[in-house]
Amino acid sequence: MCQKASSNSRKNAYFGILLLGIVSLMGDVVYEGSRGIVPSYLEFLGATALIVGLVGGLGDFLGYAARLVSGFLADTTRAYWFFIFLGYGLTVSIPLLGLPLGLEIAVILVLLERFGKAFRSPSRDTVLSIISKEVGAGKAFGIHELLDQIGAILGPLIVAFLMLSTSNYNFTFSFLFLPFVALLVALVYTYKRIGSKTIIEPRKMQEKREKLKRPFYIYTFAVLLNTVELIPYTLILFKASEVLQPTGQQWIVPLIYLLIQGVDAPIALLAGYAYDKFGIRVLVMPFLLSLFPSLLTMAGAELSTLIAAAIVFGLVLGMQESIYRAAVSELTPISSRGTAYGIFNTAYGVGFLISGAVYGLLMELKLPFIAVVFYVLIMQIMATVSLLSIRLELKKHE
Numbered sequence: 001m002c003q004k005a006s007s008n009s010r011k012n013a014y015f016g017i018l019l020l021g022i023v024s025l026m027g028d029v030v031y032e033g034s035r036g037i038v039p040s041y042l043e044f045l046g047a048t049a050l051i052v053g054l055v056g057g058l059g060d061f062l063g064y065a066a067r068l069v070s071g072f073l074a075d076t077t078r079a080y081w082f083f084i085f086l087g088y089g090l091t092v093s094i095p096l097l098g099l100p101l102g103l104e105i106a107v108i109l110v111l112l113e114r115f116g117k118a119f120r121s122p123s124r125d126t127v128l129s130i131i132s133k134e135v136g137a138g139k140a141f142g143i144h145e146l147l148d149q150i151g152a153i154l155g156p157l158i159v160a161f162l163m164l165s166t167s168n169y170n171f172t173f174s175f176l177f178l179p180f181v182a183l184l185v186a187l188v189y190t191y192k193r194i195g196s197k198t199i200i201e202p203r204k205m206q207e208k209r210e211k212l213k214r215p216f217y218i219y220t221f222a223v224l225l226n227t228v229e230l231i232p233y234t235l236i237l238f239k240a241s242e243v244l245q246p247t248g249q250q251w252i253v254p255l256i257y258l259l260i261q262g263v264d265a266p267i268a269l270l271a272g273y274a275y276d277k278f279g280i281r282v283l284v285m286p287f288l289l290s291l292f293p294s295l296l297t298m299a300g301a302e303l304s305t306l307i308a309a310a311i312v313f314g315l316v317l318g319m320q321e322s323i324y325r326a327a328v329s330e331l332t333p334i335s336s337r338g339t340a341y342g343i344f345n346t347a348y349g350v351g352f353l354i355s356g357a358v359y360g361l362l363m364e365l366k367l368p369f370i371a372v373v374f375y376v377l378i379m380q381i382m383a384t385v386s387l388l389s390i391r392l393e394l395k396k397h398e
Contacts, residue, residue, distance in 0.1 A: 142272020
């Protein structure tokens, strides 16, 4: 009887993961579909490499930094689903890019979409960690990221086809209203099916939230340094756009972004299973791989080199979106997990802001490549050393 109950619990857990994954899938069709052409669209509107780098970095920073507030509020109010609905609702800013309103408004809409992600992510990750306790955090976040990335593949594919067919940015962005409506339908259905299963028990709600411990903060610092070193995908695409501009083949740029997402999807699932088996030491792999996108992008202007940078970036991204998040759930108590995800994602966003500004400036100043190598190695060595020290801290707290 007990075994049957356990089996049903696992089935329910997988069903909940599947539903949340489908919601993320539809969301990614909208906003990930657009991200492949946002850099070239901003360039079309008059933005420079530095501006594109800053907008990409600032967007990620604001989006991640706001998670500190949204995560804290979610833990305080337990209104996880309110923040999920609010966050996905703001995805409407992407189809609104179809309105010809100029560079400044386009930048505001791009940043607004990042705020939407900030509102929903800590609550969604907390809900995911709650419903998946029967199957393991690594597998849960890996499966979720796999489904998420299916949308991240379909979105850029649709956008690439539309750009190839019409070469019209405004029509392409406006078309994304259709998957946005599908996203809202999927979200309402998911809430009706699993909303009641993600309410934390009253006893736990009355407990005082536990403090986050030192290993979590060391881990967050390690991820911050890792992200500071990793060149943003926006600048990989920006450089590809520059290479392709003389040929008039700008429609290839979203396909490069599609390649990133295509690599991301299977790696996320494989990394999730590896994390459940080997633990936090698996994170050394994406930390070391993070060296290559930065070096390849800054080394040359060959399209083949930039495609190689995109492929390795996809490998790193797949692990960031699955096992980086899973590690947070392993290092934090459930009573403070929304706050923990907020802090973690804020650090993540600070890293993107710094890397976007640094690499954008390096591109503008055209400094010697040796300066890039020095920066990349110093950041990544410090990040890896910090990561490896976590196991010692965990032993102290046992």
